[in-house]
Amino acid sequence: MRVTPGDDVVWQQLEEETVLLAIGSGRxxxxxxxxxxxxxxxxxxxxxxxxxxRMLAEWDVDPQRLRSDLDAxxxxxxxxxxxxxxxxxx
Amino acid sequence: MTPRFHYRHYGLAVAADAELPGxxxxxxxAADGDADxxxxxxxxxxxxxxxxxxxxxxxxxxxxxxxRVRLRFTHAxxxxxxxxxxxxxxxxxxxxxxxxxxxxxxxxxGPVFSCVLAxxxxxxxxxxxxxxxxxxxxxxxxxxAGKSTLALALVRAGATLxxxxxxxxxxxxxxxxxxxxxRFVRLARDAAEAHEERFDELPRVGLHPDRGVVxxxxxxxxxxxPTRTERRVLGRVVxxxxxxxxxxxxxxxxLEPHEALLRLMRHRHAPPLLDAEADRRHFPLLxxxxxxxxxxxxxxxxxxxxLAATAELLAxxxxxx
Numbered sequence: 001m002r003v004t005p006g007d008d009v010v011w012q013q014l015e016e017e018t019v020l021l022a023i024g025s026g027r028x029x030x031x032x033x034x035x036x037x038x039x040x041x042x043x044x045x046x047x048x049x050x051x052x053x054r055m056l057a058e059w060d061v062d063p064q065r066l067r068s069d070l071d072a073x074x075x076x077x078x079x080x081x082x083x084x085x086x087x088x089x090x
Numbered sequence: 091m092t093p094r095f096h097y098r099h100y101g102l103a104v105a106a107d108a109e110l111p112g113x114x115x116x117x118x119x120a121a122d123g124d125a126d127x128x129x130x131x132x133x134x135x136x137x138x139x140x141x142x143x144x145x146x147x148x149x150x151x152x153x154x155x156x157x158r159v160r161l162r163f164t165h166a167x168x169x170x171x172x173x174x175x176x177x178x179x180x181x182x183x184x185x186x187x188x189x190x191x192x193x194x195x196x197x198x199x200g201p202v203f204s205c206v207l208a209x210x211x212x213x214x215x216x217x218x219x220x221x222x223x224x225x226x227x228x229x230x231x232x233x234x235a236g237k238s239t240l241a242l243a244l245v246r247a248g249a250t251l252x253x254x255x256x257x258x259x260x261x262x263x264x265x266x267x268x269x270x271x272x273r274f275v276r277l278a279r280d281a282a283e284a285h286e287e288r289f290d291e292l293p294r295v296g297l298h299p300d301r302g303v304v305x306x307x308x309x310x311x312x313x314x315x316p317t318r319t320e321r322r323v324l325g326r327v328v329x330x331x332x333x334x335x336x337x338x339x340x341x342x343x344x345l346e347p348h349e350a351l352l353r354l355m356r357h358r359h360a361p362p363l364l365d366a367e368a369d370r371r372h373f374p375l376l377x378x379x380x381x382x383x384x385x386x387x388x389x390x391x392x393x394x395x396x397l398a399a400t401a402e403l404l405a406x407x408x409x410x411x
Contacts, residue, residue, distance in 0.1 A: 008366070010369070010370055010373045010374070012351060012373060012374060012377030012380070012381075014346075014347035014348050014351060014377065014380055014381055015347055015381075017347070017348050019348045019351050019352070019377075021355075021369065021373055023366045023369050023370065024366070026369075028352055028355075030348055
């Protein structure tokens with residue numbers, strides 16, 4: 001799946017955390033260190049599978065657990081309109 | 091316009107065709123051509139309704155049209171109207187007959203100038219700014235938090251006042267800097283008397299942009315700055331928490347960067363101009379502040395008796411830069 005930060009979202013990484021601001025709503029969101037790393041990779045790579053691969057290479061973590069956490073975060077971000085998710089072109 | 095009066099405010103050279111109490115006179119500057127900002131003032135019996143086409147913002151006293159901003163303050167049938175051009179290079183002021191000069195000057199020096207700075211690209215935070223042992227400290231808080239009162243206590247303890255109410259922040263060479271503002275502080279009667287100032291003998295200002303009429307006095311603080319134009323690197327931010335009647339002694343608590351960023355965004359000044367474009371510019375700048383500048387919350391006891399101890403606490407925590 002292709003993922004892209006929303007046009008109306010700006011963010012700042014502060015130490016290991018990230019604060020996101022949704023410009024339209026004026027709402028702030030805070031990501032913990034793991035969520036911050038996921039967000040940075042989602043922005044950098046733009047593809048859920050590649051983000052998962054990169055995180056597995058970085059961290060000693062169960063692949064299924066990682067993917068489940070990643071999917072959950074992406075779903076939350078998409079629901080808050082911080083991220084757009086599109087199926088990968090065939 | 092024939093400028094006859096020259097001032098220096100937030101580092102800008104100001105030329106005006108009328109006397110403006112509340113701005114810092116700069117009589118030595120004779121040439122008008124080098125002014126950063128020109129102000130024209132006229133009086134008329136009644137102000138016309140705002141032209142059709144101006145779009146009101148969420149604050150009833152402010153309109154925007156293209157790049158221009160218009161602020162209108164009204165009280166007891168009297169009005170003061172300010173139109174700021176797109177680049178923050180000129181202000182056209184129209185006053186009804188009985189608006190006191192002191193109020194017009196005070197509105198210009200405060201909320202109007204905040205919009206001028208915003209039009210020129212600065213990020214304004216609601217804060218007094220002082221140099222304490224060489225370290226530039228911003229005391230942030232909403233109207234009525236006691237910023238000016240505490241600032242004057244710090245000045246009396248040896249600090250230098252850089253700005254009373256607005257910290258105009260901008261990034262310069264990768265560092266967050268603050269412009270020198272004004273040598274005046276505005277104090278309510280109880281705060282002035284706590285500092286042993288004779289309130290009734292001081293110049294008074296009244297109209298307040300958020301709270302209607304507030305009787306305050308202007309106290310001039312002796313200029314101690316090396317220059318009135320040099321930007322200074324911001325060294326520390328202290329947020330003034332509401333006063334606590336039961337608290338025995340003042341204390342500070344360090345804030346996490348994310349907390350500092352949210353508070354800084356919330357404490358921005360010139361709210362009429364805080365649109366999406368401003369959010370995009372200010373968020374990274376204030377992110378830089380949250381990352382690089384130590385930030386604290388200050389808890390204080392109620393009452394003027396705690397002022398000296400609070401000033402002492404802030405002065406003791408400095409590290410010269």
